Amino acid sequence: MGISRNEIKRIRFLQTNKGRAEYHQYLVEGPKLLDEALASKADIDVIYAVEGALSDRIKHEVVSQKELSQISGLKTPNAAVAVVNYKDPKWNGIQGDLTLVLDRINDPGNLGTLLRIADWYGMKQLICSPDSVSHLNAKVVQSSMGAIFRVPVFYRPIMEVCSEFREQQNGEVLLAHMDGESMFEIEAPKPALLVMGSESHGVDKDLLNHADFKRIHIPGNGGAESLNVAVSAGILSAQLMK
Amino acid sequence: MGISRNEIKRIRFLQTNKGRAEYHQYLVEGPKLLDEALASKADIDVIYAVEGALSDRIKHEVVSQKELSQISGLKTPNAAVAVVNYKDPKWNGIQGDLTLVLDRINDPGNLGTLLRIADWYGMKQLICSPDSVSHLNAKVVQSSMGAIFRVPVFYRPIMEVCSEFREQQNGEVLLAHMDGESMFEIEAPKPALLVMGSESHGVDKDLLNHADFKRIHIPGNGGAESLNVAVSAGILSAQLMK
Known part of the structure; x- marks a missing residue:
């Protein structure tokens, strides 16, 4: 439950190019976009959400509104922030029309x-x-x-x-x-x-x-x-x- | 030369819907957009610009960087702000294809x-x-x-x-x-x-x-x-x- 100071710091670092490159992770904000991430089977590391924002069937850590605002990059934080793992796609030349x-x-x-x-x-x-x-x-x-x-x-x-x-x-x-x-x-x-x-x-x-x-x-x-x-x-x- | 306190206040009011409706005026920022306004013969009331930003052939009031930032709605003020008069266009039904x-x-x-x-x-x-x-x-x-x-x-x-x-x-x-x-x-x-x-x-x-x-x-x-x-x-x- 909740989120540590170090994790808050790390997530804020993921708001920068440098942080994303270092951890090969990025952030996804808001329940709607998170649904898309889940539907597209994105490789989600962890989800932080305020109480009641997400279904219990979605594994997530509950955080307070204050904690959410500390990790959100938005002016008006949107109920949930997910940390998503990123792999560089493999280059096999151009595919498709x-x-x-x-x-x-x-x-x-x-x-x-x-x-x-x-x-x-x-x-x-x-x-x-x-x-x-x-x-x-x-x-x-x-x-x-x-x-x-x-x-x-x-x-x-x-x-x-x-x-x-x-x-x-x-x-x-x-x-x-x-x-x-x-x-x-x-x-x-x-x-x-x-x-x-x-x-x-x-x-x-x-x-x-x-x-x-x-x-x-x-x-x-x-x-x-x-x-x-x-x-x-x-x-x-x-x-x-x- | 320069700009009065009242005028600064009035221009900031023009950044709101209420202000624009009351004065039938709106703001145009930056030399590039101002060029478009001049080329399109927009009805310009007054132009405020920092020294050297505009040609002398364009009638304008010179303001300091500080004054400009007081009237600009942009985070990074862009050298010039113009107050443009606005008339509601006359409705004659739909024209064109x-x-x-x-x-x-x-x-x-x-x-x-x-x-x-x-x-x-x-x-x-x-x-x-x-x-x-x-x-x-x-x-x-x-x-x-x-x-x-x-x-x-x-x-x-x-x-x-x-x-x-x-x-x-x-x-x-x-x-x-x-x-x-x-x-x-x-x-x-x-x-x-x-x-x-x-x-x-x-x-x-x-x-x-x-x-x-x-x-x-x-x-x-x-x-x-x-x-x-x-x-x-x-x-x-x-x-x-x-």
């Missing part, structure tokens, strides 16, 4: 939303450039609405992934870009990588200059300069997975 | 992203149910990336708007819903309203039960229960505006 590749996505809300898109379309993995935000970040986990438990995320150099995919798997590499071909004109190639740049930086220049990679674009006729990166990825994925 | 109608969208980031979609597709207006988050909320303005200056937003009872549109303009009303027809099967009807429900509540039951309104759905084959509301709206809009 379409995969999102994210170049320097730093906004955690966007990454979570992109994970949901990958999950919705049954993508077998998500690729992020090594300098992207960590997928184990609390806001990413939260906004992924459980997709984090189902879609393996790989942090790898994008140029390498794209080149290998092109050369060894004869795949198509598509780069989301203003000056691309209309998505309605491109015949949905399978398998394909769809590279999305961050809103501030766009897609990396070396990728844009690669002769074998194709630019793809969402036609629009209004005043906006761009769409949100997750919205763009959703629109392009829907068209390519048609 | 496709219009997003938002049922109880409460997340300001989502509303801003939805405004960008409306702007990207050149929609003539955006409709929100009266209980949606205010479009003049600072986070909405920020995440709209300038779309707020170009897309008129109307807060109106959705059932009324949809019924009138159907009866008087012979338009189609489409409801985004899990149990809908695939978006690839629906012939893009023009003109149309596309109703999006909030992530927590979905589309209102009275709308769903209306015999003349059609449900529309995004096919997916993965594990996710749903997509983010702005991502869904983007995917459906892209297909309907094809």
